[in-house]
Amino acid sequence: MGLKLNTKYIDGFVSDAEVEAAWPEAEAAFSKLQGLNMTGWLDLPGRYDKAEFERVLEMAAEIRERADVLVCLGIGGQYLGAKAVVSALSESGADSDFPVLFAGNSLSTVELNKVLAALEGKDFYLNVNSKSGTTLETSLGFRILRQKLVERYGEEEARKRTIVSTDSVGTLHNMVVKEGWRVFIEPDDIGGRYSVFTTVGLLPIAVSGVDIREFMAGAADAWAEYRGDEGSGTSGLGGVRENAAALYAVLRNLCLRKGRTTEILASYEPSLNYVAEWWKQLFGESEGKDGKGLFPASVGYTTDLHSLGQYIQDGPRNMIETVIRVGDTGEFVIPAEKDDMDGLNYLAGKTLAWANDQALLAVAEAHSTCGDDGGCTPNMILELPEISARSIGHLLYFFEFSCALSALMLGVDPFDQPGVEAYKARVFERLGR
Numbered sequence: 001m002g003l004k005l006n007t008k009y010i011d012g013f014v015s016d017a018e019v020e021a022a023w024p025e026a027e028a029a030f031s032k033l034q035g036l037n038m039t040g041w042l043d044l045p046g047r048y049d050k051a052e053f054e055r056v057l058e059m060a061a062e063i064r065e066r067a068d069v070l071v072c073l074g075i076g077g078q079y080l081g082a083k084a085v086v087s088a089l090s091e092s093g094a095d096s097d098f099p100v101l102f103a104g105n106s107l108s109t110v111e112l113n114k115v116l117a118a119l120e121g122k123d124f125y126l127n128v129n130s131k132s133g134t135t136l137e138t139s140l141g142f143r144i145l146r147q148k149l150v151e152r153y154g155e156e157e158a159r160k161r162t163i164v165s166t167d168s169v170g171t172l173h174n175m176v177v178k179e180g181w182r183v184f185i186e187p188d189d190i191g192g193r194y195s196v197f198t199t200v201g202l203l204p205i206a207v208s209g210v211d212i213r214e215f216m217a218g219a220a221d222a223w224a225e226y227r228g229d230e231g232s233g234t235s236g237l238g239g240v241r242e243n244a245a246a247l248y249a250v251l252r253n254l255c256l257r258k259g260r261t262t263e264i265l266a267s268y269e270p271s272l273n274y275v276a277e278w279w280k281q282l283f284g285e286s287e288g289k290d291g292k293g294l295f296p297a298s299v300g301y302t303t304d305l306h307s308l309g310q311y312i313q314d315g316p317r318n319m320i321e322t323v324i325r326v327g328d329t330g331e332f333v334i335p336a337e338k339d340d341m342d343g344l345n346y347l348a349g350k351t352l353a354w355a356n357d358q359a360l361l362a363v364a365e366a367h368s369t370c371g372d373d374g375g376c377t378p379n380m381i382l383e384l385p386e387i388s389a390r391s392i393g394h395l396l397y398f399f400e401f402s403c404a405l406s407a408l409m410l411g412v413d414p415f416d417q418p419g420v421e422a423y424k425a426r427v428f429e430r431l432g433r
């Protein structure tokens with residue numbers, strides 16, 4: 001169920017010799033990573049709390065039995081991981097079958113009204129995720145939905161229908177103690193954007209119907225693969241180009257050093273659009289500091305080939321693309337038509353997935369080819385065998401691991417986000433706090 005990094009469409013831009021020369025930096029980054037704080041996520045797939053995991057499964061079963069919908073409140077790292085997994089596995093027709101609504105991730109009245117309207121006549125639970133408990137969007141959303149819950153069910157039942165993940169101290173934890181809500185304590189050594197394999201991600205994912213054992217198994221596969229030869233007594237990343245996650249970190253750093261300023265994550269499966277949103281947050285908050293870092297952007301192909309494709313092919317040569325290529329997306333055979341009115345009979349008998357994949361390869365070639373009629377946006381292709389709980393678990397862990405290495409190679413702290421304080425102070429000033 002592994003994941004491969006195909007470098008064919010970037011090899012002309014970054015040479016083997018450059019990768020070899022930079023590999024020791026990745027090794028040094030990995031050694032450094034293992035001595036840092038906030039790395040509780042690193043070996044989590046191999047050592048997670050099995051009793052807590054069972055509690056998550058029990059609570060998910062209770063919610064699925066007693067409610068029609070779960071409303072999950074949180075923002076940034078406290079919702080994007082769950083949203084990414086639930087979207088990937090529900091929209092792809094895989095194993096997600098229970099509605100999870102996300103709220104508390106904007107200040108939009110329209111969005112809030114949509115959630116309130118969706119709850120009319122439905123039984124619901126609230127799951128609020130916030131480490132600090134002071135995040136404006138989440139706290140406000142929680143206040144409004146909490147009142148709705150009490151109105152609907154009364155104090156006692158509302159208490160049973162409120163489940164919190166938060167730090168062991170802080171505003172939300174104080175509220176938990178006062179109100180008696182059920183709580184999962186978020187680990188002190190795992191930040192929001194690395195939290196998808198904690199209860200923050202696991203509870204809503206399990207409620208949605210996704211098999212979280214498989215999801216964790218995917219992360220464990222990835223951890224076993226990328227920690228290199230740790231099992232044999234050393235802690236290296238393995239040989240140059242053997243470790244896809246480290247290679248990805250090396251290649252994107254080399255591209256940055258060669259003047260690339262933007263990395264675009266592209267996918268040909270709309271169900272992966274929220275994986276891209278999660279990826280942007282992970283890399284954006286981990287790397288964008290001290291005036292450094294690739295700007296993480298995303299596109300959804302083939303749709304965006306008819307919009308941003310023009311810019312990527314022909315615009316400034318400051319971009320690289322990382323493309324997620326899914327192996328098995330199901331078989332839909334293109335039908336023949338008697339009169340061939342639309343001239344598409346040359347595709348009859350082929351699958352739509354085959355056509356999608358030919359488009360992917362053609363675009364990678366076109367975007368990465370320098371020349372009079374070609375663009376020059378180097379492409380890396382991440383080959384995912386299928387969209388399943390296990391493969392998505394592997395993919396998200398792959399990105400967490402490579403992001404931490406990449407940020408350390410860049411010379412920044414992967415786990416802080418000092419830049420968000422500046423805007424927060426101004427917002428609170430304007431709001432009159």
Ligand code: PA5
Nearest residue numbers: 076077078130131132135192193
């Ligand atoms: O990844 C992060 O650290 C952030 O995106 C946080 O998850 C986000 O700001 C929410 O913070 P909190 O958990 O304090 O509500």
